[in-house]
Amino acid sequence: MKIFIVDDEGIVLESCRRVLESEGYDVAYAKSVDEALMVIDPKDIVLLLIDIKMPFHDGIYLMNELKKQGKIIPTILMSGLNTPEIIAEAKKTGACQFLAKPFTPDELLKAVRQVIT
Amino acid sequence: MIHSIRFRLILCLLIVSFLVGGISLLIGSQLLYNSMTHEAQKHSRLALNATHDVYNAHVKFIKTALVITTLGAGFRSSVVNKDLSDLAVRINRLAENAELDFAGIVTGDGVPLSKLSPLSILDQISLQGNPLVRQAIHQRRLVAGTIVFSQDFMILENPELAKRLQNLPGNEPEPAICMAIAAATPIFENLNGENLVGVIYGGILLHQSMSIVDSIPKSFFFDNIQSDSNTLAVNIFFNNVCIATNMVDENGKRTFGAQVPDDVRQQVLIRGNQWTSRQQDSTGRNLVSYDPICDILGKRVGMLSIAISESNYLSLQHKFILYLSLAILASVILAIVMGIFLTHRIMQPIHRLIKASQEVSDGNLIHDLGSISKDKEIAVLQVMFWKMVKSMKRRRMESQTQIIQSEKQASIGRLAAGVGHEINNPLTGVLTYTHMLLRRKDISDDIRSDLNVIAESTERVRKIVKGLLDFSRQTLLDPELMDINQLATSTIKLMENQALLKGVLVQFKPGADIPMMIIDRNKIESVLLNILINALDATKPGDTITIQTTTGVSADDVGHMGVEIVIADTGCGIPSKNLNKLFDPFFTTKEVGRGTGLGLSVSYGIVKEHGGTIRVQSEINKGSSFFIWLPLNQQHLEKQDQEKPGQ
Numbered sequence: 001m002k003i004f005i006v007d008d009e010g011i012v013l014e015s016c017r018r019v020l021e022s023e024g025y026d027v028a029y030a031k032s033v034d035e036a037l038m039v040i041d042p043k044d045i046v047l048l049l050i051d052i053k054m055p056f057h058d059g060i061y062l063m064n065e066l067k068k069q070g071k072i073i074p075t076i077l078m079s080g081l082n083t084p085e086i087i088a089e090a091k092k093t094g095a096c097q098f099l100a101k102p103f104t105p106d107e108l109l110k111a112v113r114q115v116i117t
Numbered sequence: 118m119i120h121s122i123r124f125r126l127i128l129c130l131l132i133v134s135f136l137v138g139g140i141s142l143l144i145g146s147q148l149l150y151n152s153m154t155h156e157a158q159k160h161s162r163l164a165l166n167a168t169h170d171v172y173n174a175h176v177k178f179i180k181t182a183l184v185i186t187t188l189g190a191g192f193r194s195s196v197v198n199k200d201l202s203d204l205a206v207r208i209n210r211l212a213e214n215a216e217l218d219f220a221g222i223v224t225g226d227g228v229p230l231s232k233l234s235p236l237s238i239l240d241q242i243s244l245q246g247n248p249l250v251r252q253a254i255h256q257r258r259l260v261a262g263t264i265v266f267s268q269d270f271m272i273l274e275n276p277e278l279a280k281r282l283q284n285l286p287g288n289e290p291e292p293a294i295c296m297a298i299a300a301a302t303p304i305f306e307n308l309n310g311e312n313l314v315g316v317i318y319g320g321i322l323l324h325q326s327m328s329i330v331d332s333i334p335k336s337f338f339f340d341n342i343q344s345d346s347n348t349l350a351v352n353i354f355f356n357n358v359c360i361a362t363n364m365v366d367e368n369g370k371r372t373f374g375a376q377v378p379d380d381v382r383q384q385v386l387i388r389g390n391q392w393t394s395r396q397q398d399s400t401g402r403n404l405v406s407y408d409p410i411c412d413i414l415g416k417r418v419g420m421l422s423i424a425i426s427e428s429n430y431l432s433l434q435h436k437f438i439l440y441l442s443l444a445i446l447a448s449v450i451l452a453i454v455m456g457i458f459l460t461h462r463i464m465q466p467i468h469r470l471i472k473a474s475q476e477v478s479d480g481n482l483i484h485d486l487g488s489i490s491k492d493k494e495i496a497v498l499q500v501m502f503w504k505m506v507k508s509m510k511r512r513r514m515e516s517q518t519q520i521i522q523s524e525k526q527a528s529i530g531r532l533a534a535g536v537g538h539e540i541n542n543p544l545t546g547v548l549t550y551t552h553m554l555l556r557r558k559d560i561s562d563d564i565r566s567d568l569n570v571i572a573e574s575t576e577r578v579r580k581i582v583k584g585l586l587d588f589s590r591q592t593l594l595d596p597e598l599m600d601i602n603q604l605a606t607s608t609i610k611l612m613e614n615q616a617l618l619k620g621v622l623v624q625f626k627p628g629a630d631i632p633m634m635i636i637d638r639n640k641i642e643s644v645l646l647n648i649l650i651n652a653l654d655a656t657k658p659g660d661t662i663t664i665q666t667t668t669g670v671s672a673d674d675v676g677h678m679g680v681e682i683v684i685a686d687t688g689c690g691i692p693s694k695n696l697n698k699l700f701d702p703f704f705t706t707k708e709v710g711r712g713t714g715l716g717l718s719v720s721y722g723i724v725k726e727h728g729g730t731i732r733v734q735s736e737i738n739k740g741s742s743f744f745i746w747l748p749l750n751q752q753h754l755e756k757q758d759q760e761k762p763g764q
Contacts, residue, residue: 009542015549022553053538080541081534083586102544102579105552 033057127456138445182215220319253301261300533589620658655688
C-alpha cells in the first residue's frame with residue numbers, strides 16, 4: 001500500500017510521512033511536479049497526495065498530465081489556500097478528496113481512509 | 118431679459134397701475150364729460166332764453182317809441198289835419214332816436230301820410246304789402262312783433278335797405294320776402310278810442326342787423342363762464358337761412374348766409390321745439406341751441422340761435438385728464454422704482470444662492486451664504502441649500518471613506534492570501550508533530566499539558582489564517598431570488614437564543630411591499646449575523662436590538678432604488694475615533710480570542726460585491742445603527758453570472 005506525496009514544502013512531506021508510516025503505509029514522495037512525473041508508477045501506488053500550489057507546475061497540472069498518460073490513481077489534493085474556488089477546482093479535476101492545510105494527523109488519516117477502503 | 122423676475126414684476130406692477138389708472142381715467146372723463154355736457158346744455162338754454170328776451174325787448178322798445186310818439190303834443194291834430202311837414206319831422210325824429218330802419222304814418226284807411234323816404238305813387242299799393250298796418254287797422258289796437266314783409270315793400274319804405282337785402286342765398290320764395298321786428302299802433306281822434314284817424318308804424322329789418330345780435334352777448338350774466346364773450350355766437354335765421362350774426366370771418370365780415378342742418382329745421386321750424394345740437398366748425402365744437410321765432414300771426418318764420426363753444430367745458434375735462442394722466446405717470450414711475458427695489462431685495466439672496474450653487478458645482482462645498490434673508494421663502498431656500506451642501510459634504514466624506522476602505526480591503530486581501538498560504542504549510546508541520554507527540558504514551562503529564570497548549574494555540578492560528586483567507590478571497594457570488602424579510606427572520610433565529618439568555622430583546626419590524634431581491638443568501642446571512650452578534654456583544658441585559666427593513670433610495674446615488682436593512686441596538690455605542698476604523702481588517706475591540714477583527718471587514722466586502730453600501734451611526738451609551746443598503750437593479754450580479762464558467 002504505497003502512498004505517493006508531492007509537495008514543495010519539506011515540512012509537509014515529512015509530517016505526512018511520519019503520520020502515514022505510523023499507520024503502516026508505505027510512503028514515497030517527490031518535491032516537484034517534474035520529479036513526480038518521472039517517478040510515479042501507477043502499479044504500486046494506491047494513493048496520490050498532491051499539493052495544489054507549487055512553483056513551476058502545480059498539482060492540477062500534474063493530475064492532468066497523469067490523466068493524459070493513462071495513469072489513473074486515486075488522489076487527495078491539498079492546499080494551504082483553502083478557498084471554495086480552489087476546492088471546486090480540485091473536485092473538477094477528479095480528485096477524491098480535498099484536504100485543507102493545516103491538518104491534524106486524524107484529519108489526514110480520515111481522508112486517506114475514505115479513499116482507500 | 119423678458120423672462121427675468123425683475124422684468125415680470127415691473128410689468129405686473131405697470132399693468133396694474135395702467136389698468137387702475139386707465140379705467141378711472143375712462144370712467145372719470147366720461148362722467149365729467151356727461152356732467153359738463155349737461156351743464157353746457159343748461160347754460161345754452163338759459164342763454165337762449167335770455168337772447169329771446171333781449172329780442173322781445175327790442176320789439177317792446179319799438180312799441181314804446183311808437184306809443185311815445187303818438188302821445189307827443191299836437192301829434193294827433195297833425196294826423197287829423199294831415200300836417201305832412203310836421204309828421205315828417207316827427208317820423209324822422211322817431212326813426213333816429215329809436216334806430217328804426219323804417220317808419221311811417223298811414224290814415225285810418227291805410228293811405229300813407231308820411232314815412233322815412235319820400236312818398237311816391239307806388240305807396241298807394243303799400244297797404245297791401247304792409248300786413249302790420251293792416252292788422253293794426255283791423256284790430257284797432259297796437260300790434261308788435263316779428264313780421265314778414267315783401268322786399269319790394271321794404272325797399273319802398275327805405276331804399277337804403279336794398280343793399281342789406283342783396284345776395285341772400287337760398288331759394289327765396291317769390292315774391293322775395295324779408296323779416297323784421299316792427300310795431301304799429303292806431304291813432305284815434307280822441308282818447309276814448311273812437312274814430313281811427315291813422316296808424317303809426319316802425320320797425321327794424323333783421324337782415325344784416327347788428328344791434329340785436331351785438332347787444333346780446335354783452336348783456337349776459339354768464340360772462341364768467343364764457344370768459345371770452347366773442348365765443349358766444351348769436352344768430353338770427355329767416356326760415357333756415359342765417360340773416361344776422363355777431364360772428365365775423367377773418368376779413369372782418371359778418372358770416373351770415375349759412376343754412377341750418379335739415380334736422381334742426383325739422384325740429385325747430387316745423388315742430389316748433391327748442392333744440393340743442395352739437396356742431397363742428399372751424400373754431401371747434403359748439404353747443405348750438407335754437408328757438409323758433411313766430412310772427413305776429415303766430416306763424417314760425419325764423420329762429421334765434423346761440424352757440425356756446427364747448428372748449429370752456431372741455432378744458433375742464435382736459436385738465437382732469439391731464440392731472441389723472443400725471444397721476445398715472447407718477448404711479449408708473451413708482452411701480453418701476455418699487456419693482457426694481459423689490460426685485461433687488463428678492464434677487465440679492467437668490468444671486469448669492471446662484472453664486473453658491475456655481476461654487477458647489479465647481480466642487481467647492483465650503484460656501485458662506487451670508488446673512489439669512491428676512492423673507493420667509495428665501496430664508497427657507499437658503500436653509501435648504503445650506504443643508505444640501507452640508508449633506509453633500511457628509512456624503513463626499515462618506516464616499517471618500519468608502520474608496521479608502523475599498524483600497525485597504527484590496528491590498529490587505531492580497532497580503533492576507535499570500536501570508537495565509539505560506540503560514541499553512543509550517544502550521545501543518547506544527548500540528549502534525551504536536552499530535553504525534555501527544556499520541557505517545559511515554560510522556561509525563563506536564564509535557565502533555567504543554568503539548569496541549571501548543572495544539573490549542575496552533576488551532577487558534579489555524580482559525581485566524583482561515584479568517585484571513587475568507588477575507589481575502591474574491592469569491593463569486595451565488596445569487597438567487599430571495600425574500601429579504603424571510604432571510605432576516607431566519608438569521609434572527611440563529612442568535613435569538615443567545616439574546617434570550619443574555620436578556621436582550623430582539624425586535625423585527627419587516628417592511629411592507631419589500632420586493633424580492635437577487636442576492637447571495639449565505640453571504641448576506643453572514644453579514645446580518647455578524648452585525649447581530651456584534652450588537653449582542655455591545656448590549657447588556659434589558660437592551661433592545663431592532664431589525665427593520667424598508668425600501669429606499671441610495672444615499673449616494675440619488676434615484677437608485679433599493680432595500681435598506683437597519684440593525685439598531687441600544688448598546689454601549691462606538692467611540693467616534695473608532696468609527697472610521699470599523700471596517701478595517703483586524704480592527705477589533707473585543708478581548709483576545711473573541712474576535713479576529715475580520716467580521717465587519719468581510720461584511721463590508723460582501724455588501725460591496727452586491728453593489729450596496731453599509732453605513733454606521735453611533736452615539737456613546739445610546740447605541741449604534743448599521744444601515745445595509747442593497748440595490749434592486751443588480752446588473753453587476755448578472756454580469757458575474759455570465760462570467761461564471763460552466764453556469
